[in-house]
Amino acid sequence: MNFFVIICPGIHDPQLTQEFLEGLKYGERENISRSWNQQVLVFPTQDYPAYSVAHILDYLQRHTNSVKTPIILISFSAGVAGAIGAAWGWQVLGGTVKAFIAFDGWGVPLYGTFPIYRLSHDYFTHWSSALLGSGTDSFYADPAVEHLELWRKPNVCKGWWVHSNGIGKEQRTYVTAAEFVLQLLQRYS
Numbered sequence: 001m002n003f004f005v006i007i008c009p010g011i012h013d014p015q016l017t018q019e020f021l022e023g024l025k026y027g028e029r030e031n032i033s034r035s036w037n038q039q040v041l042v043f044p045t046q047d048y049p050a051y052s053v054a055h056i057l058d059y060l061q062r063h064t065n066s067v068k069t070p071i072i073l074i075s076f077s078a079g080v081a082g083a084i085g086a087a088w089g090w091q092v093l094g095g096t097v098k099a100f101i102a103f104d105g106w107g108v109p110l111y112g113t114f115p116i117y118r119l120s121h122d123y124f125t126h127w128s129s130a131l132l133g134s135g136t137d138s139f140y141a142d143p144a145v146e147h148l149e150l151w152r153k154p155n156v157c158k159g160w161w162v163h164s165n166g167i168g169k170e171q172r173t174y175v176t177a178a179e180f181v182l183q184l185l186q187r188y189s
Helices: 014-026 035-039 053-063 078-092 123-130 147-152 177-188
Strands: 004-008 040-042 071-076 097-103 116-120 138-141 158-164 170-176
Touching: 004 014, 004 053, 004 078, 014 040, 014 147, 014 177, 040 053, 053 078, 071 078, 071 177, 078 097, 097 177, 116 123, 116 177, 123 138, 138 177, 158 177, 170 177
Parallel strands: 004 040, 004 071, 071 097, 097 116, 116 138
Antiparallel strands: 138 158, 158 170
16 A cells, blocks of 8 residues: 545544445445555544644644655545645645545635545536636536535445546546545555
8 A cells, every 4th residue: 555545524423434435335346446445544523623724734644654655635525624725734744645535625725736626416516616626527416415415425426527638628427426536546546
């Protein structure tokens, strides 16, 4: 394993994050590496504010082997605000952010020198979030789902993977949110 997957939940019952992780495992297909789930760290939002950059960065420094270990951040809701700041901080410390995956980070500007991916629970959130940084590729649920359901059941939430080719043309693929995330984990592993 050459990276850590850091999960930055929002402000909700921690059980939802366990269901999220189970949903990703359930969503795995045979051709997707299962090694990603061996180095998962879950930021404890029951102990610290989900949006606290300082707490997330401190957690990263205490729980990874070194700043030399690359990270992939997967964040949700209020956790997106803390995680994007922590990603920038990790880079300032000399670390590498392989990818940043934001679930329903509505209203949070997402910019960085690392690949950024957005997932949204509906088309409006997808469209309006793109005004603050659309990232590389993105996903939106169709049919729309409730905000917490996108996090709780990524293997059930179906929608459109919007592939960006950088020249203004989009291509779309119908997948589950879990398939979208697992393809990204495979890409960066």
